[in-house]
Amino acid sequence: MANRYSTNYRMNRVFREDRAALIVPIDHGLVWGRVPSLEAPVAVMRRFMSEDITGFMVSTGIVKQSEVDMAKAPALARVLAIDAFWPTSAPATGTGTLVASVEDAVRLGVDCVKLLLPWNVDDAEKVLYCNRIGSVVSEASKWHMPVMVEPVFLAAPRTPEIIEAELEVARIGYDLGADIIKITFPGPDATAKLCAELDIPVVVAGGPLSGDSASTLRDVQDAIAAGAQGVVVGRKVWQRPAEEAAHVIAEMASITRKHYSRRW
Template identity: 85%
Template sequence: MTTNRYSTSYRMNRVFRDDRAALIVPIDHGLVWGRVPSLEAPVNVMRRFLSEDITGFMVSTGIVKASEVDLARAPAMSRVLAIDAFWPTSASETGTGAIVTSVEDAVRMGVDCVKLLLPWNVNDVEKVQYCKRIGEVVSEASKWHIPVMVEPVFLNMPRSPEIIEKELEVARIGYDLGADIIKITFPGPDATAKLCDELDIPVVVAGGPLSGDMASTLRDVEDAISAGAQGVVVGRKVWQRPPEEASQVIAEMARITREKYSRRW
């Protein structure tokens, strides 16, 4: 393992382990999307995956409160807490983002990381407000030694080559605002490698909506980790599949997170 500036950070080393890339299952979609199919009862989804070979969950405040006993019995599982939301995603140019959970509350709940969106197909005033929010969260989080994950995103837009390139630019804004981790929807292996080479913080890749077959999902995960991503955050492409198939996908992803992993920070 290479020496890194997070070597003494308890929470960062719960999110990122020495022997594998992070494999995080997000179940926080309700904050932005409401009642998502197959995630109507998010804690039940969590319980399905607690026995699988994953490293943690992405959660909301309500899920943390409802799953305290379950997670107390699974202390190795990390938790990334979404602390903001944006409405409406269908009209991002007129939508508004807001912090919905404080950093202090996140620490009180015992989570390992906080996560914020950084939407960029919003109006200029909202861009400024997002930069301000993230800057304030980074400042507050540093007092509690809790890492901040920032997710650049163009809401409700098709992922064209132009949008993918713009997301890389917004990832740099998140980095300059002080993010400890960048989460980005998989931009392809070359773009992932480029981003990982440019930034000296961990990059994790999101799976996005359910699409393609199991083989294509696994290929994307392998390409992302081989390109230097330190983890994958895969939800709908897992829990929207039939349970038996979902277990197969997780098992294969877990194998990839060990065999293709190279710690970079």
């Protein structure tokens, strides 16, 4: 399907023709500080650079400290988180803010910017988020910088009601002008529904470490078979023992090729 993304240089670095994106996020420190197994994020990046992945999700500090490493791996894309929210444990009273600009992202040479869209916040905070995302989308268009928006209900249990509500918030992100929607895996049927409704790439987040590696791989396969254009999996990989993590990444990489169909 030909559309405005087909000639966008950065979008085609994030999303390749031959496989779904397999992005390893290591930006968790922005909101959670010293996450177990990610105390040294650049060391984690170096550990996975030689694996069969397509890129990383990073923070400004990680980009600055890994410039030499990434110069040696130019095929790997980088998605820059440019906002944060505190405290994630109390979203009703929390506050979000930008921590980097689109111009910073361009200067740093990344391929995409990412913003949260928390929705279990008060109405004033919702207004601020929509204004913030709208402003970033406007500025990003001047630089042909893709914008990824992540609808989320912070610290909320993954009930059917929350999953359905996240699909509704994904539509808000789409209408705000997102180029990519990142959503915690809502199941294969809901993923297929979202991918059918939105004419932009949808990527699925892995979420916190839970279950065994087989269940993680099954979710990845289901997500991509349902139409997701990529997966963003961090804690379910780098919080596992090194040998198991390498196995999971290799299996995910195979899935991203065998079950992928490009939709944009």
